[in-house]
Amino acid sequence: MKSFILVILLTVLGFSSSEFSEPKPTFDNPRKVVFQLYDSDVSKVNHNLSSIYNILKEYPAETLKVMVVTYGNGMRALKKDYDKATLKRIVSLMEYDVEFIGCRNTMETMKWKEDDFIDEISYVQAGIVELIERKFEGYVGVIAY
Numbered sequence: 193m194k195s196f197i198l199v200i201l202l203t204v205l206g207f208s209s210s211e212f213s214e215p216k217p218t219f220d221n222p223r224k225v226v227f228q229l230y231d232s233d234v235s236k237v238n239h240n241l242s243s244i245y246n247i248l249k250e251y252p253a254e255t256l257k258v259m260v261v262t263y264g265n266g267m268r269a270l271k272k273d274y275d276k277a278t279l280k281r282i283v284s285l286m287e288y289d290v291e292f293i294g295c296r297n298t299m300e301t302m303k304w305k306e307d308d309f310i311d312e313i314s315y316v317q318a319g320i321v322e323l324i325e326r327k328f329e330g331y332v333g334v335i336a337y
Contacts, residue, residue, distance in 0.1 A: 217255035226331040227260045228323050232268035234275050241281045243334070248288055258285075259326065263295035263319030267302070270294055270309045279310060286312050295319030 217223045225247065227240060244258055262270055269278065270292060286292065293314045299305070306315070316322045327333050 217251060219254045222255045222257050223251060224257045224326075224329070224331040225259075225334060226323060226326045227258070227334045228319075229260050229262045229266035229269060230264040230319075232265045232274070234278055237266075237269045237275075237278055238281065241278070241285065244285055244290060248285075248290075257289075257291075257331075259291040259293060259331070261293045261295075261316075261319045261322050261326070263298050267294055267298045267304070267309075270313055271304070272308060272310055283310065283312075293319065293322055295322075 215221060227244065229237065229240060231237070240260075244260070247258065248256065268274060270282065272279075282292065291314060292312070293316055294309060296315050296317045298319065299315075306313075323333065
């Protein structure tokens, strides 16, 4: 009997959807989320990529803007020589208009060039400053561990 109830409960929860706060997200007024990624541990990076996929599944198309600002050790996750499976996931997210932004200060410190990184990355001088400015633009900040 307990198994039956558990199956029913999981089925009901599986078909539930998120309730969005007012004002509801729209094309003209999307939800805006910025992740900060400063660690290149493969399991941590993939955990955060999964979080982004989960967010994308819940919001209707065109009602969500997601960006990932990378700096410090997190920049390694965008390098061409990083874990190939993880890079495929990152490129896949870019196809869903998730923007990845790299920090030039980190690149200069590490003596990295744009050619060391996957295509379609935007760059700013200071990743941490970009986070601050995006929060003032209304983005909700998520710390990616």
